[in-house]
Amino acid sequence: xxxxxxxxxxxxxxxxxxxxxxxxxxxxxxxxxxxxxxxxxxxxxxxxxxxxxxxxxxxxxxxxxxxxxxxxxxxxxxxxxxxxxxxxxxxxxxxxxxxxxxxxxxxxxxxxxxxxxxxxxxxxxxxxxxxxxxxxxxxxxxxxxxxxxxxxxxxxxxxxxxxxxxxxxxxxxxxxxxxxxxxxxxxxxxxxxxxxxxxxxxxxxxxxxxxxxxxxxxxxxxxxxxxxxxxxxxxxxxxxxxxxxxxxxx
Amino acid sequence: xxxxxxxxxxxxxxxxxxxxxxxxxxxxxxxxxxxxxxxxxxxxxxxxxxxxxxxxxxxxxxxxxxxxxxxxxxxxxxxxxxxxxxxxxxxxxxxxxxxxxxxxxxxxxxxxxxxxxxxxxxxxxxxxxxxxxxxxxxxxxxxxxxxxxxxxxxxxxxxxxxxxxxxxxxxxxxxxxxxxxxxxxxxxxxxxxxxxxxxxxxxxxxxxxxxxxxxxxxxxxxxxxxxxxxxxxx
Numbered sequence: 188x189x190x191x192x193x194x195x196x197x198x199x200x201x202x203x204x205x206x207x208x209x210x211x212x213x214x215x216x217x218x219x220x221x222x223x224x225x226x227x228x229x230x231x232x233x234x235x236x237x238x239x240x241x242x243x244x245x246x247x248x249x250x251x252x253x254x255x256x257x258x259x260x261x262x263x264x265x266x267x268x269x270x271x272x273x274x275x276x277x278x279x280x281x282x283x284x285x286x287x288x289x290x291x292x293x294x295x296x297x298x299x300x301x302x303x304x305x306x307x308x309x310x311x312x313x314x315x316x317x318x319x320x321x322x323x324x325x326x327x328x329x330x331x332x333x334x335x336x337x338x339x340x341x342x343x344x345x346x347x348x349x350x351x352x353x354x355x356x357x358x359x360x361x362x363x364x365x366x367x368x369x370x371x372x373x374x375x376x377x378x379x380x381x382x383x384x385x386x387x388x389x390x391x392x393x394x395x396x397x398x399x400x401x402x403x404x405x406x407x408x409x410x411x412x413x414x415x416x417x418x419x420x421x422x423x424x425x426x427x428x429x430x431x432x433x434x435x436x437x
Numbered sequence: 438x439x440x441x442x443x444x445x446x447x448x449x450x451x452x453x454x455x456x457x458x459x460x461x462x463x464x465x466x467x468x469x470x471x472x473x474x475x476x477x478x479x480x481x482x483x484x485x486x487x488x489x490x491x492x493x494x495x496x497x498x499x500x501x502x503x504x505x506x507x508x509x510x511x512x513x514x515x516x517x518x519x520x521x522x523x524x525x526x527x528x529x530x531x532x533x534x535x536x537x538x539x540x541x542x543x544x545x546x547x548x549x550x551x552x553x554x555x556x557x558x559x560x561x562x563x564x565x566x567x568x569x570x571x572x573x574x575x576x577x578x579x580x581x582x583x584x585x586x587x588x589x590x591x592x593x594x595x596x597x598x599x600x601x602x603x604x605x606x607x608x609x610x611x612x613x614x615x616x617x618x619x620x621x622x623x624x625x626x627x628x629x630x631x632x633x634x635x636x637x638x639x640x641x642x643x644x645x646x647x648x649x650x651x652x653x654x655x656x657x658x659x660x661x662x663x664x665x666x667x668x669x670x671x
Contacts, residue, residue, distance in 0.1 A: 254492075354513060363523050
């Protein structure tokens with residue numbers, strides 16, 4: 188084990204590694220800071236974090252787990268796209284191919300679908316946990332608003348994905364949902380036409396939902412996720428202070 | 438305060454040893470210092486390692502679920518054959534349940550819009566920021582106010598036969614009243630109820646109503662959106 192670690196340290200000290208990751212190795216806190224600071228993704232986070240914010244009981248890691256679901260969904264989603272045609276009735280035939288032809292196709296679809304349900308559940312749980320912790324209070328108020336936007340994006344992502352298998356479940360769930368849109372005063376029928384690309388759920392709707400599900404909504408999600416994480420750093424790190432209803436003088 | 442000369446003045450350039458700010462404490466006030474948990478650790482590796490472990494555990498769990506249960510797949514979509522009931526995804530079943538009680542423009546547009554707007558404005562209202570225990574001040578006035586709000590809400594819900602919201606409303610209202618009066622003997626639960634602010638109660642009411650409606654829509658609704666028991670005969 189020690190030998191392995193030595194070799195890893197040597198690798199991280201090599202010219203190629205350092206050319207890629209800019210930082211070198213080393214046990215100093217300066218080097219640890221640079222690892223975060225000099226990485227385009229990690230630099231959204233701060234270099235240091237309150238020890239209490241790492242305790243499971245404080246956050247239940249619900250935000251982290253939501254992000255984990257999102258990453259699993261991106262990977263499995265891209266793999267599923269390789270086997271999927273957004274056309275009627277080929278989309279349904281592709282589901283059958285995943286079931287009977289593609290190696291581990293059923294597993295791939297299962298993982299994508301259960302992760303999607305898990306993500307909706309986790310994002311809701313994350314919101315309520317943040318509320319009860321009182322973590323929405325200034326200076327974090329706008330990050331709460333971004334969180335509400337991300338909740339909406341999560342719901343739309345899940346909802347647009349629901350149509351893609353083009354089975355009875357998908358078709359009628361989207362029919363029920365899009366009928367609600369018709370109830371919007373004045374604009375209802377127009378909105379519904381815009382979303383579906385027609386007066387009923389048809390091939391146009393499938394294509395629109397596909398583009399929304401695979402391109403537009405994920406891009407929106409990534410942009411808002413980046414701002415969400417960056418604002419954690421800018422707003423002073425994860426909230427570890429008083430919960431809602433806890434008195435300051437105690 | 439003791440001897441006013443109980444300190445020495447000095448200058449130092451080490452900011453960790455010498456306080457930067459000096460507070461003069463007068464006789465009438467006491468220097469109450471809020472304890473801070475400001476101990477910080479390095480994000481790499483302390484936080485990133487924990488994040489990696491959490492995501493690994495999540496992945497393992499989801500892989501296990503995916504191996505054990507298959508995602509549903511019904512027959513090819515058929516616009517002619519309407520299943521009964523036709524249900525939305527589970528997270529919209531609370532909404533669909535509301536549509537059962539209210540006209541679409543209320544249950545499908547007005548209420549969801551108000552919920553989203555309500556969520557967005559939470560951090561911009563002073564009452565949510567101060568978050569003082571609801572019963573701590575003006576108890577008599579608040580008792581009257583709460584009784585009126587709960588009564589009006591309950592009567593209008595009963596008028597529209599929305600028992601799925603009425604029952605949680607009465608439940609939360611009842612628990613709130615329980616926190617209003619100091620218990621005969623010290624009780625941790627009653628103390629806890631007493632300390633909770635109004636936003637806590639509103640959010641908890643929203644959470645309980647949302648879970649109730651979603652659960653009813655998911656498990657207790659059959660053909661024609663009629664009430665069925667999940668364990669009942671087919």
